[in-house]
Amino acid sequence: MKTLLRGTSRAALAVALLALGGCAKETLNPNAGAPVPVAATSSNATVVNGVMMQGFYWNTPTSTPAGTWWQNLGSKATELSQAGITAVWLPPAYxxxxxxxxxxGVYDRYDLGEFNQKGTVATRYGTIGQLQSAIGALHGQGVQVYEDMVMNHFTSADAQELANGQYNVYTSxxxxxxxxxxxxxxxxxGNFTGTQQAPNNGWYQWKSWDFQPYANGDAYDNLLGSEVQYNGNTANVNETINWGNWITAKLGLDGYRxxxxxxxxxxxxxxxxxxxKGTSGRFAVSxxxxxxxxDMNNYAASTGGRTSLFDVPxxxxxxxxxxxxxxxxxxGLQFAGFTEANGALSVSFVDNHDTDQQGGALYSPVANLKMLAYAYxxxxxxxYPCVFYRDYYEYGLGAQIKKLIAIRKANAYGAAAEYTSTNDANVYAYSRAGDSTHKGLLMLLNDGGSAASKGITTPFANATLTDATGNNTGTITTNASGYAVFPVGARSYAVWVPGGGTTTPPPTGTTAVAFNVTYSGTVSGQDVYVLGSTAQLGxxxxxNAIKLSGAAYPVWKGTINLTSGTSVQFKYIRKDAxxxxxxxxGSNRVFTPTGTSMTRNDTWQ
Structure with a gap:
């Protein structure tokens, strides 16, 4: 949500809301090499070299070619997974x-598009069924899901009350x-400390705010609507915890924003x-x-490492x-931001729904040279980098970002080096040394109006490098010290990677797989389907799920030709018209089709 900078009108924010990163000497990063935690199970939402996507922007459309916004996200599950997106941050779903x-502008945190309230059953993004289907599609592709948790306030009460015998306010x-x-x-x-309401969006306060301003007044309690009291109100605390656990289970969340x-x-x-969140392995970013x-470092200390933080600086x-x-x-990009100061707790980003919202209090878009920031x-x-949906899909940067994610997955490993004696006002260079199974990279960013070249001693001795972004053609070969001169285009970026690597030939042949699943939980109009990770399974x-026959009810049957030798993940689903x-x-079912035919006899989990 939009938060305010000092001096910004809270009233203006309320109206907007309710209207609706020789040889040159290299400098090693003294904190380099700290690994991102590995995901041992699907519940751990931080994977090695993972990339999250903010799956919305401020005014997402109410309809898309795929249907609602939830249906739009669900339809993109396969391409997001193939692009290397490992988690999607959803907008407030209630x-x-x-x-x-x-x-x-939260009214009811338990209504996920299920009840006729405020003149609508669906939220802006769709119904609860569409939301659950989208999450199922994302999970099915191995993409994890974080929900936006708005706990500070409520708006649009059902009725007025006399607060503290003083104010007629909408707080019921x-x-x-x-x-x-x-x-x-x-x-x-009595559950609130105060409220901000029409006609002048002024504040009516009947209790002390939860805390006094700190960070030189940049942090303060009152923001918007009816401000929930948590300091000294155990009932409110317990209810909000109960809600957090409820929505986690209801949606199968992997983390929270x-x-x-x-x-x-x-x-x-x-x-x-x-x-x-506890010790569940789920992720949280604040x-x-x-x-x-x-102030970022102080807040990280005050929350004791429980939550990551967006790298605002x-x-x-x-x-x-x-x-x-x-x-x-x-x-200025050398050793920069909270990412450098506390990488284990940093979520780096270029833009988000607030910085992109024209006229908003935090409007500060990276309108120029944006791909340099993404390369960083x-x-x-x-x-933990976060890609903005609008950059990827609407501002024409998807293909370039996808290449960088592929480079990240293949090469962004090992100790980092800042080239402080090589960098200048126009060109910034940075390298990763690689490890025993990954070859590393050398990145150059150039914001200047002319192409540039830099002599750099890389970690790659006697190596031939190519620009994996495709922005430069040809190869560069380093000497025995790892030194060579590397070009980078005007207002552009390059990621030079050592050559080599192998490819695995695709499997051939098909296996006729007979799926037999026992399930008696259907009523008239409902059928059982098989849905999985390959095109043959939707x-x-x-x-595109494959419908099974219920002629032998409660056993549902169907035979599907699958590619032999290719591992398949799948689930059975129930669907109506x-x-x-x-x-x-349970977890996704996994098997590898072999031979000319095989049979699966399963029971619905």
Whole structure:
């Protein structure tokens, strides 16, 4: 969500919301080589060289060629996985102030597009069934899912109340459209410290704010709507923890993005993370919008490493580079941002829904030289990079970002080096030495108006390198010391990688696989399908799932020709004519078809 910089009008934010990264001497990074944690299971959402995508922007369309936004994301599961995206951050999935609310004007956190409230059943993004189907498609492709958790406030109450005998304010949340389904908890004025309301969007306060301003006034309690009291209100704390555990189980979440955490009582944030994220292996990243690196470091210390943080200072360096548009000193990227200061807890990004929202309080787009910023974050040894949906799909950068993700997966390993005596105002260079199974890389960024060349001593002795981005043709060969002169185009980037590598020939032949699954949980109009990771099994698109015959009910049967020798992941699903989908439980089933035929006798999990 949009958080405010000092001096920004909170009222303006409320209206907007409710309207809805010789030889040149190299310098080794003293903290280089810290690995990103490995995902041992699907519940651990931080994978080696993983890349998350913010799967939305501020005003996503209410309809797409694929249907709702949830259906749009579900339809892209296969291509996102093939592009190397390992996790998707979803927008707030619960009911806001109306059908067009982007989710941050929270009304009912238990309504995921299921109840007729605020004039709509669906949220801006679709219905609960479409949401669950999208998550199933993403999970089916090995893409993990983080939900945006908005816990600071509520808006659009059901009725007014007299707060503290002083103010007639809209603070009564009784949820008549949902009733007591999922939770009987209601919110009234005593659950809040104050509220911001029409006609002038002024603040009505009847309790002390949860905390006094800190970080030189850049962090403060009151942000928007009815501010939830967590300091000294055990019932509110317990209810919000219960909700966190409920939505985690309901959607099968792999992690969380915590909204506006600098506006919430920090001990509550810690308590919530301990109770909901705990030791589950799920991921968490917080929006603590501090431009000052010292404030970022202090917040990381105050949350005790429980949550990662978006690297806001690094974004503003990219914004400075963009605004300079060739005049900014590229040496500013050396050892930069929270990513360098605390890489294990950093989520690096170029732009997001707030920085891209024209007219918004945090509007600060990286409009120029954006691919240089992506080359920086996607090759760095530290940080967990986040790609912005709009950059990838709507601003025409998808093909280039996809190449960089492939380079990251293949080459971004090993110790990092900053070339402090080689870098200049126009050209920034950085390398990864590789490891026993990965060959490493040399990256150059040039914001200047002319092509440049740099003599650099790389970690790669007697090696022949090519520019894996395709921005430069030909090869460069280093000497016995690893030295060579490397070109980079004007206002461009290059990632030079040592040559070599092998390819595996594709398998040939097919296996006729008979699928037999026992399942009696259908009613009239429902059928059982098989859905899996290959095109023959629908490529995890529920619209292309293979229908099985129920003639031998409760055993559902079908035979499908699959490519021999290629490992397959699949699940059985139940689907009706309206497209509502139920996935069987448990992990994806995995097997490798062999021979001319084989039979699977399964029981629904």
């Amino acid at each position: 009911k806001g102030s109306g059908a067009l609310d982007v989710g941050y 949340f009784t949820y008549p459209g949902r009733g007591n389904t999922y939770s009987s908890y209601q919110w009234h004025w 915590l909204d506006a955490t600098k506006h919430m009582y920090t001990p509550f944030v810690n308590q919530w993370l301990d109770a909901v 929006e603590a919008w501090f431009r000052n690196l010292a 690094l974004h503003y360096l990219f914004n400075d580079m963009s605004n300079g548009n060739g005049a900014w000193d590229m040496r 974050i996607l090759t760095r040894d530290k940080g 490529a995890w698109n529920t619209a 309206a497209g509502n989908v139920l996935y069987e439980g």
